[in-house]
Amino acid sequence: MRHRSLQAIAGLTLFAGGIAFSAAAETVKGDPAKAVPLVERLCMACHGQDGNSLIPSFPKLAGQHPEYLLHEMQEYKTKHRDNEMMSPVVLELSATDMANLAVYFAAQKPVPGTPSEPGLLALGKKIYLDGNSESGLPSCDGCHEENGKGSARFPRIAGQNPEYTMEQFHLYATGKRKFGKKVMVTVAERITEQEAKAVAEYIASMP
Amino acid sequence: MKPTLIFLALASMAGLSAAAEIAQPHAAGIEAKNYLWNKPNKTLTRALKQKADPEKGKIAYEECRGCHKADASGRPDAGYPQLAGQHTEVLIKQMLDTRSGRRDNPRMHPFIAADAIPTRSIPDVAAYLHGLPVPDTNHKGDGKNLDHGKALYDKDCGKCHGAAGEGNGKEFHPKVASQHYPYLYRESMDIRDGQRRNADTKMVKILKSYSDEDVAAVSDYMSRLPPVM
Numbered sequence: 001m002r003h004r005s006l007q008a009i010a011g012l013t014l015f016a017g018g019i020a021f022s023a024a025a026e027t028v029k030g031d032p033a034k035a036v037p038l039v040e041r042l043c044m045a046c047h048g049q050d051g052n053s054l055i056p057s058f059p060k061l062a063g064q065h066p067e068y069l070l071h072e073m074q075e076y077k078t079k080h081r082d083n084e085m086m087s088p089v090v091l092e093l094s095a096t097d098m099a100n101l102a103v104y105f106a107a108q109k110p111v112p113g114t115p116s117e118p119g120l121l122a123l124g125k126k127i128y129l130d131g132n133s134e135s136g137l138p139s140c141d142g143c144h145e146e147n148g149k150g151s152a153r154f155p156r157i158a159g160q161n162p163e164y165t166m167e168q169f170h171l172y173a174t175g176k177r178k179f180g181k182k183v184m185v186t187v188a189e190r191i192t193e194q195e196a197k198a199v200a201e202y203i204a205s206m207p
Numbered sequence: 208m209k210p211t212l213i214f215l216a217l218a219s220m221a222g223l224s225a226a227a228e229i230a231q232p233h234a235a236g237i238e239a240k241n242y243l244w245n246k247p248n249k250t251l252t253r254a255l256k257q258k259a260d261p262e263k264g265k266i267a268y269e270e271c272r273g274c275h276k277a278d279a280s281g282r283p284d285a286g287y288p289q290l291a292g293q294h295t296e297v298l299i300k301q302m303l304d305t306r307s308g309r310r311d312n313p314r315m316h317p318f319i320a321a322d323a324i325p326t327r328s329i330p331d332v333a334a335y336l337h338g339l340p341v342p343d344t345n346h347k348g349d350g351k352n353l354d355h356g357k358a359l360y361d362k363d364c365g366k367c368h369g370a371a372g373e374g375n376g377k378e379f380h381p382k383v384a385s386q387h388y389p390y391l392y393r394e395s396m397d398i399r400d401g402q403r404r405n406a407d408t409k410m411v412k413i414l415k416s417y418s419d420e421d422v423a424a425v426s427d428y429m430s431r432l433p434p435v436m
Binding site: 131133136138139140141142143151153154182183185186 | 266269270271272273274276277282284285287314317318320322323
């Protein structure tokens with residue numbers, strides 16, 4: 001697979017909505033050491049210094065693919081993604097800052113979550129690996145891999161905070177994350193509230 | 208978003224969604240006067256000519272794996288066909304027909320729509336799938352009427368789909384050997400009953416004389432033909 005530097009962030013804006021960062025596996029070039037002051041000033045209060053956010057509604061970033069981190073920061077900057085906490089923070093980041101932050105959080109060690117409703121894990125695992133053939137819900141492992149670690153094309157979801165996962169399902173289902181993967185819009189439309197909760201719990205339990 | 212849709216979605220309590228899924232478009236098919244099932248339009252012609260890259264196709268196929276599975280063996284319980292080893296021409300045509308709405312499949316449509324997969328990736332995906340080994344673990348019928356199934360197949364089907372069920376890519380005739388029985392049965396019934404709007408008109412005529420039992424017998428026979436690469 002061909003690797004290409006993504007330092008020319010301007011190029012990112014050429015990516016169109018749902019097909020964004022899907023074209024090929026890219027490698028983000030950045031300096032994690034230069035990200036440290038930014039992390040301390042802007043990120044750690046919500047996401048934790050090592051990217052393992054302890055606040056359930058904020059996503060864990062540790063071990064996330066740098067391509068995804070960089071892309072999502074860019075999405076906030078272009079207002080494709082909107083969040084009252086994130087949007088103002090990203091505004092003050094330069095292209096280089098974002099690349100540095102992406103490689104910083106990608107290099108942190110992810111800590112698995114603790115499921116709050118262990119009774120839902122069995123259903124969550126079934127949905128994750130099998131989907132629902134009645135409703136046409138695809139399984140999650142198709143894109144996010146069986147271990148939830150994702151790839152350069154699809155985010156890591158293993159260990160993610162369930163509250164954050166649920167919020168994303170709702171944003172996709174209500175058209176508020178419409179610049180994300182179109183496939184996820186369909187997934188969110190087909191998954192039931194109970195299935196979503198269960199799969200969010202299962203994802204949280206993944207190492 | 209239309210308030211009526213919000214109301215309907217909430218009323219049905221199905222899914223998380225307040226928005227209805229984007230409907231599959233409708234393209235003219237078998238019901239149209241001058242319908243020619245295998246006449247390629249501009250998009251299909253271009254896709255067939257494109258130099259396909261199976262390595263790129265492997266990556267683009269990732270979005271399909273949630274239903275058709277990593278080995279492209281499909282899912283018999285959900286009626287998702289086995290795609291491994293299928294002819295590239297067949298795969299490209301069916302993907303494009305589903306995208307344009309000439310083949311009705313609202314369940315698959317969001318995953319093959321232009322905003323989910325670029326057109327240039329379709330031949331790549333087809334090339335990748337064509338190169339995969341055909342699993343023989345497919346779902347078969349009850350095996351009770353195989354002699355009858357074979358007789359029907361040899362009389363009516365083999366000429367196009369091949370004696371061994373190998374199909375013919377250039378003619379858009381799919382490989383049917385080792386396909387899932389529930390898929391073969393459902394599609395044959397849909398073709399017979401005019402529900403498969405991108406069907407070969409010759410095949411519709413042949414199947415018109417088939418009873419449900421005939422369709423079951425021939426589908427079972429096809430599902431048991433050994434994998435052909």
